[in-house]
Amino acid sequence: MDFDFDLVLTSLPQLLRATRVTLGVTAVGFFAALVVGVILAAGRRSRLIPARVASFLWVNFFRGAALYVLVIWLFNGVAVATGILLPALVVGGLTLALLNSAYLAEVFRAGLDAVDEGQYEAAQALGLRPWDVFRRVIAPQASRIALPSVGNHMIDALKDSAILAVIAVPELMFTTNRIAQSTFRPFEMYVAAAVIYLILVNIIAALLRLVESRMGIEPTLATGTTLR
Amino acid sequence: MIDYRLDWGLVTENLDRLMAGLGLLVVIAAFAYAVAMTLGLAMTLLRASRLPILRIPVAVVVEVLRSIPLFLFLFLVYYGAPQVSALVLTPFVAAVAALGLTGAAYASEIYRGALKGVDAGQWEAADAIGLSPFGRMRYVVLPQAFRIAIPPALNLLVALLKGATFVSVIGVADMFYVSRDISLQYFAPFELYTFSGMTIIAVTLSLAGAVAMLERRLDRTG
Amino acid sequence: MPDVPEAGDVRNGRRADQPALELKDIRKYFGDLCVLDGIDLTIERGEVVVIAGPSGSGKSTLLRGVNMLTPPTSGEVWFEGVRVVEPATSRWNPFAGRRERRRLQELRAHMGMVFQHFNVFPHLSARENVMLGLVRVSGLTTDEARERADRELEAVGLADKADASPAVLSGGQKQRLAIARALALEPRLMLFDEVTSALDPELVGEVLAQMRELAAAGMTMMVVTHEMGFAMEVADRFVFMDEGNIVEQGTPAAMMNPQHERTRSFLRSIQGD
Numbered sequence: 239m240d241f242d243f244d245l246v247l248t249s250l251p252q253l254l255r256a257t258r259v260t261l262g263v264t265a266v267g268f269f270a271a272l273v274v275g276v277i278l279a280a281g282r283r284s285r286l287i288p289a290r291v292a293s294f295l296w297v298n299f300f301r302g303a304a305l306y307v308l309v310i311w312l313f314n315g316v317a318v319a320t321g322i323l324l325p326a327l328v329v330g331g332l333t334l335a336l337l338n339s340a341y342l343a344e345v346f347r348a349g350l351d352a353v354d355e356g357q358y359e360a361a362q363a364l365g366l367r368p369w370d371v372f373r374r375v376i377a378p379q380a381s382r383i384a385l386p387s388v389g390n391h392m393i394d395a396l397k398d399s400a401i402l403a404v405i406a407v408p409e410l411m412f413t414t415n416r417i418a419q420s421t422f423r424p425f426e427m428y429v430a431a432a433v434i435y436l437i438l439v440n441i442i443a444a445l446l447r448l449v450e451s452r453m454g455i456e457p458t459l460a461t462g463t464t465l466r
Numbered sequence: 467m468i469d470y471r472l473d474w475g476l477v478t479e480n481l482d483r484l485m486a487g488l489g490l491l492v493v494i495a496a497f498a499y500a501v502a503m504t505l506g507l508a509m510t511l512l513r514a515s516r517l518p519i520l521r522i523p524v525a526v527v528v529e530v531l532r533s534i535p536l537f538l539f540l541f542l543v544y545y546g547a548p549q550v551s552a553l554v555l556t557p558f559v560a561a562v563a564a565l566g567l568t569g570a571a572y573a574s575e576i577y578r579g580a581l582k583g584v585d586a587g588q589w590e591a592a593d594a595i596g597l598s599p600f601g602r603m604r605y606v607v608l609p610q611a612f613r614i615a616i617p618p619a620l621n622l623l624v625a626l627l628k629g630a631t632f633v634s635v636i637g638v639a640d641m642f643y644v645s646r647d648i649s650l651q652y653f654a655p656f657e658l659y660t661f662s663g664m665t666i667i668a669v670t671l672s673l674a675g676a677v678a679m680l681e682r683r684l685d686r687t688g
Numbered sequence: 689m690p691d692v693p694e695a696g697d698v699r700n701g702r703r704a705d706q707p708a709l710e711l712k713d714i715r716k717y718f719g720d721l722c723v724l725d726g727i728d729l730t731i732e733r734g735e736v737v738v739i740a741g742p743s744g745s746g747k748s749t750l751l752r753g754v755n756m757l758t759p760p761t762s763g764e765v766w767f768e769g770v771r772v773v774e775p776a777t778s779r780w781n782p783f784a785g786r787r788e789r790r791r792l793q794e795l796r797a798h799m800g801m802v803f804q805h806f807n808v809f810p811h812l813s814a815r816e817n818v819m820l821g822l823v824r825v826s827g828l829t830t831d832e833a834r835e836r837a838d839r840e841l842e843a844v845g846l847a848d849k850a851d852a853s854p855a856v857l858s859g860g861q862k863q864r865l866a867i868a869r870a871l872a873l874e875p876r877l878m879l880f881d882e883v884t885s886a887l888d889p890e891l892v893g894e895v896l897a898q899m900r901e902l903a904a905a906g907m908t909m910m911v912v913t914h915e916m917g918f919a920m921e922v923a924d925r926f927v928f929m930d931e932g933n934i935v936e937q938g939t940p941a942a943m944m945n946p947q948h949e950r951t952r953s954f955l956r957s958i959q960g961d
């Protein structure tokens with residue numbers, strides 16, 4: 239078996255450029271998911287029935303959806319039927335955001351549930367407004383509890399982003415495919431991409447540990463939540 | 467806007483092909499699950515070994531498999547393997563292999579977590595009543611570990627089914643492959659993808675719901 | 689026009705003629721379970737009322753009814769002549785009860801509450817625990833609040849712990865911090881719910897000392913406690929509850945010879961341990 243290392247080296251600049259797209263689309267999609275996830279978690283605990291129903295449906299629909307299914311449905315199905323043709327990068331980021339908002343909503347909900355009831359009571363007894371109760375007392379404690387899970391979901395999102403190759407988002411997986419096909423050296427190219435993903439996952443995991451120890455939380459070893 | 471007329475007739479006319487494609491997805495997930503659970507157990511035992519030569523390589527493989535995207539690994543197995551070995555895999559076998567191997571890495575973590583989840587006091591208590599190491603495993607630790615492992619093990623099946631949804635990218639003729647095939651012919655991507663998407667979401671959601679229900683029941687009786 | 693007092697009147701002290709707290713026919717049901725069975729109780733300004741009774745008799749529920757943490761099913765709560773009402777809630781209208789909620793928040797700021805399990809904010813330092821209400825409720829600037837918080841901490845003997853996280857404080861210190869947090873907002877009524885029950889015996893004294901000091905300074909207090917020695921010493925009035933009713937009340941001296949058998953057996957039971 240001969241491993242064409244030169245090919246890997248010469249393609250490296252292209253791979254690294256594509257890695258930037260991978261990181262960018264993951265970061266934007268995941269950040270949007272964080273924001274929507276918080277809103278959904280609040281919605282599920284709201285006393286307002288419309289908010290509860292809407293967030294329940296949203297969360298459970300997207301938790302059941304697989305990224306591949308959602309992305310081809312949006313990009314090929316919905317786009318064609320409605321005539322709204324968005325760039326692949328936008329659809330890709332949107333899909334990552336939709337799916338992860340559902341996962342993160344569950345993470346935040348668990349975090350909120352884990353905050354002691356006495357904390358709400360003490361905050362209310364002081365006369366704090368509901369927003370301040372949430373923002374100053376509950377959210378800081380819930381986010382500490384949620385942090386390790388959020389880190390794991392971020393790793394999931396990074397791995398998921400490889401699927402965006404099917405709609406030709408010029409990220410790492412797509413670029414790797416392209417070079418593999420044109421050079422007829424798939425093995426080298428996929429191994430090279432695997433190494434890059436491995437490094438990225440470990441960077442996120444290390445950053446997570448750093449933030450955890452900064453916040454005085456027991457550092458965790460993150461590699462994602464489940465098979466992606 | 468392009469004049470796009472909905473034609474759901476294409477779905478009903480091809481229902482048999484689509485359902486056969488769904489069946490293929492389920493079969494792939496089931497095979498991969500069998501591989502994952504057996505191979506994962508072997509990996510767990512090897513990782514518990516005292517010999518570093520067994521322990522370390524397995525730990526590295528598990529770590530790598532858990533860190534790279536399944537989507538990428540599928541391509542590596544299907545396109546990469548023939549290049550470096552005599553192994554030429556059919557899309558079906560490549561799909562089962564990629565899902566099964568990655569699944570095994572996760573299964574091995576599930577087994578490990580379950581064994582760790584059994585209270586240390588239980589191991590000690592088993593020793594205290596004079597059980598042999600085998601008896602300790604067989605009668606005290608495994609029954610409890612099994613219980614802990616059930617929900618995550620079933621969730622792995624759900625994850626494998628979700629992972630199986632993209633095997634059409636290497637040419638497995640599953641439901642999405644059929645959907646693409648028909649849409650290319652008749653230009654009806656919305657109807658076909660909506661149908662297959664909703665179908666697979668319904669399947670994964672009911673499976674996940676059943677697992678959650680079982681989990682709640684185990685919690686109550688546990 | 690009928691005289692409907694507003695929360696602002698409380699702040700301006702326009703209701704100085706009214707009792708500190710008036711509870712009228714308070715009832716509370718949890719489903720079918722009757723926990724408060726028509727409680728009437730008036731507390732004058734500066735009065736220290738100790739509430740005792742067996743576990744499950746409804747003491748906490750009564751106390752938490754005062755600031756609507758557990759709103760009573762029926763009955764009226766009047767604080768310095770102002771009706772304390774539970775804000776209306778709606779499952780459909782997000783704005784329902786908005787005005788009442790604001791008003792309740794304002795009233796709560798004037799009623800301090802100290803809990804059995806401290807409920808200090810673990811993510812904030814001792815100083816920040818006290819500052820939070822000062823900044824977000826009383827509207828002080830951060831600098832003013834910091835200065836004020838340090839004074840409050842000093843008053844409860846925690847000056848050297850201002851920067852400490854609650855995690856490193858002892859139970860007694862946490863409870864004194866909780867007292868400082870409540871006092872910082874200058875409440876005119878303090879509610880204490882078994883605040884020494886979760887403490888190791890050797891830490892009880894420091895918390896009781898703080899409360900004794902507060903009583904001596906003229907604070908109106910409603911205190912649920914099993915510390916009879918302390919109760920006899922600081923209480924102006926002693927209220928004995930059982931099964932959601934006030935069975936008996938009177939001065940501590942009168943309580944030395946209770947009229948009711950239930951009071952007697954309760955007092956015997958807590959002297960037993």
Ligand SMILES: Nc1ncnc2c1ncn2[C@@H]1O[C@H](COP(=O)(O)OP(=O)(O)O)[C@@H](O)[C@H]1O
Pocket residue numbers: 718721723741742743744745746747748749750
């Ligand atoms: N949130 C609740 N839901 C149902 N029952 C409750 C709740 N809170 C208290 N109770 C019941 O009300 C009764 C009185 O409780 P509580 O006021 O805490 O008594 P005390 O403080 O005198 O021990 C008890 O029987 C208790 O179980």
Ligand SMILES: [Mg+2]
Pocket residue numbers: 747748749882
């Ligand atoms: Mg109580």
